[in-house]
Amino acid sequence: MRLYNTLHRKKEEFTPQHDNLVNMYVCGITAYDLCHIGHARSSVVFDVLFRYLKHKGYEVNFIRNFTDIDDKIIKRAAEVGKEASAIAEQFIGEFYVDMDRLAIQRPSVEPKCTAHIPEMLKLTQELIDKGYAYPTPSGDVYFKVRAFEGYGKLSGRNIDELESGARIEPGEEKQDPLDFALWKGAKPGEPFWESPWGKGRPGWHLECSAMSEKYAALPLDIHGGGQDLSFPHHENEIAQSEAATGKPFANFWVHNGFVQINSEKMSKSLGNFFTIRDILDKFLPETLRYFLLTMHYRSPLDFSFDALEEAEKGVRRIYAALAQVDAELAKTAWKKSPFPEEIDAELATLATSFAEAMEDDLNTAGALGHVFSAVRLAGRVCEDKNLRKSEGGREFFLRLKAAFKEWGAILGIFEHEPAAFLVELRNNRAARAGIDPARVQELLDARQAARKDKDFARSDAIRDELLAMRVEVNDTPQGATWDVA
Template sequence: MRLYNTLKRRKEAFTPANDNDVNMYVCGITAYDLCHIGHARSSVVFDVLYRYLNHEGYNVNFIRNFTDIDDKIIKRAAEVGKEAGEIAEKFIGEFYVDMDRLGIQRPTVEPKCTEHIPEMIDLTKRLIDKGHAYATPSGDVYFKVRSFDGYGKLSGRNIDELESGARIAPGEEKQDPLDFALWKAAKPGEPFWESPWGQGRPGWHLECSAMSEKYSPLPLDIHGGGQDLSFPHHENEVAQSEAATGKPFANYWVHNGFVQINSEKMSKSLGNFFTIRDILDKFLPETLRYFLLTMHYRSPLDFSFDALEEAEKGVKRIYSALSQIDVELAKEKWKKSPFPEDLTKELDEIEKHFAEAMADDLNTAGALGHIFSAIRLAGRVAEDKNLRKSEGGRDLFARIKADMADWGTILGIFEREPAEFLLELRDNRAARAGIDPAKVQELLDARAQARKDKDFEKSDAIRDELAAMQVEVHDTPQGATWDVL
């Protein structure tokens, strides 16, 4: 497997520090609001990485934290007249609701900041003792950025360029504008913990360093998060962790790209900000997950509802093919007749290319393309009467079904029973189109009776009425079914 390492700015062969054991830390949410689609993308990306590493036989210790004390949480609590801890617990619960719907597997451990204050105080003391941090008279503790020679190596920032735009705000007691807070003295009415520097709370960057060290030997094999975290958050993590321990903090840094809305940055002020629930009110969770995998994780992803509808068509096409494969495999009799070897070899190549795509920096977009190749191959066999009825055809269908189960486990999609999913998808699309399924069924029953009575004029009129409702009728040996045009 090769991963793009932000630290080295290139793809590198992935080799864990300790044989098959992988320690992976991914920055989690600050729990003060509902998650948006940017959170969804990051969660899906690292869920697929987690799934893939497990699939490849690694023993993965996956750590994803919750920031449950922060300026934003405190501000939200003040706005609604509640305690900060109550706000954090509420939105951690809401986070799980959204992630469970998206099929995000639970990490090995999910530490909360407020449960690890002693570790954060200990790390701060070590940094002060080594001359990398200092306490102010008011009880703040700052990290000395210039004391760490490697500052800027992750993000590629030049310390002199950073200095030109840095200022010390009125009331701050920093020795240098670039220094950042490890510990913040408590303000009136804010939550606080006792420390050697007085009552206060940890700085955001400190949290992840302390919790990483708590749950994994350093260096971490993989540290991940959104592209927006590379600076200053991850840069500051590197500085404080490496200054404290004297060893590398993480060997591979993996960052996912931004989500854009109609080619613009997602922003509440622009009115183009969507929560996960905004989207799942209209589309099925699997459609959103599939959409998030259609671009390489490091590339920007342009979200629009039109793009989501295109993704839905892709999901439907694959589930429809899987449903057809199930129908074919339900047959009891198969002919012993020659089966073209080149078709079997074609599937060999598809399987090989899927594996190569996933091993090449988690190229889910390429992997999905190979899934469609397998589906097209199944379609070609199904269209040929002789191949469809042969034992070779049966074996190919069974193999593709097994491949799809394996690939679906890695990607976290296509794991539902096809017929059941397609019905749910139909009803979901009907709801968006304002179609009443009960009314459709009433018309289908009336049409069936008209056909039974040989009143074909009435039958055709009902079909036209359904078409005007954007309903497509399919006549099958088992009776009429319907779908949304």
């Protein structure tokens, strides 16, 4: 497959170095608060990459860390009067709740920063020994950025440009404003670990370098994360790891684009901030996941509840088609009438196109276009009396279901039982619209009675009443169903 490599700013053919094994490291969360929709995007993107690589037959060693000690965690802990470790544990738990709802598969390894202090001390010592780092009197250890040739190669910056923006904060003992902390001496009251340089804790960038090296043979095949992490975090990881090992750190750098609100970056200060729970209070996880996949992973994605509602309609249409296919397959008698080869051929073409889209830098938006073509194809067969009753039609339906099963496993959607999912989706929409399903059923029963008596005036009056509640009635041979208009 082809993947966009931030390091070279172009798409490149992806091949792992060790035969069939893919080593993939993705920066995980800092556990100090609930996850927001940006975390959802990043998680979904790399989950799809993980699923797709496995689908292609690779053995994927997927490492995703937890930053469980950090300034923000300490600050939060102080605010609520808890231990930093308790805060981290709490929000790691909340993280899993959100990830599970979004059908994010668990990575192969999920190392925590605090469980790898010895590895980080060792790496820091190595960097000091090789002249890439220095301790300060107050117990900090800094990485000497100018000692590392190639600093800036990922983010496309040169060191002198960076110099102009950097400054030394009061109290810091850096030799150069560009230098960054590998180890931070503990301030009074802060959690700490013993080190050769005194009590302290690791700097944020260090953990990813130390844990990558521990859980994978460097260089990594893929290193991923949000676009904002490319500088300085990923740049610093490269500096640390390459300075220490003398080997390239990662062959492919993959960065997902940002979630924006009204074309602006989401941030707490702007007040345009949504947690995953804010969304899932109103919409099904499937809807959010589908929405996130309708745009290419590198593009900025504008989030709004209106856009989510539009995505929801797409999800509904796909499941409606799958439910109809299931209904057809539930029949027992099949005719020997001929089934056009073109339809089977078209399905095969769509499967190829889907694969091509995924091969081309994980183009899920393009792939979903082909999914809809399959939906229309299914509709065409379901619509045709002869086709849907034929032996060939039955085989077509089975092949279509198999295709959806495969696509669903890659994208992490379409995996629910269609009829049950449609009811769940409708109830979700009804709850949002403030509709009482029991009241709807009452009116539906009354309407059914009127229809039985051919009292269409009364039947239509009831339907108007329902419509006023935003309930849309759909008469089928099996009785009336409803949805939110």
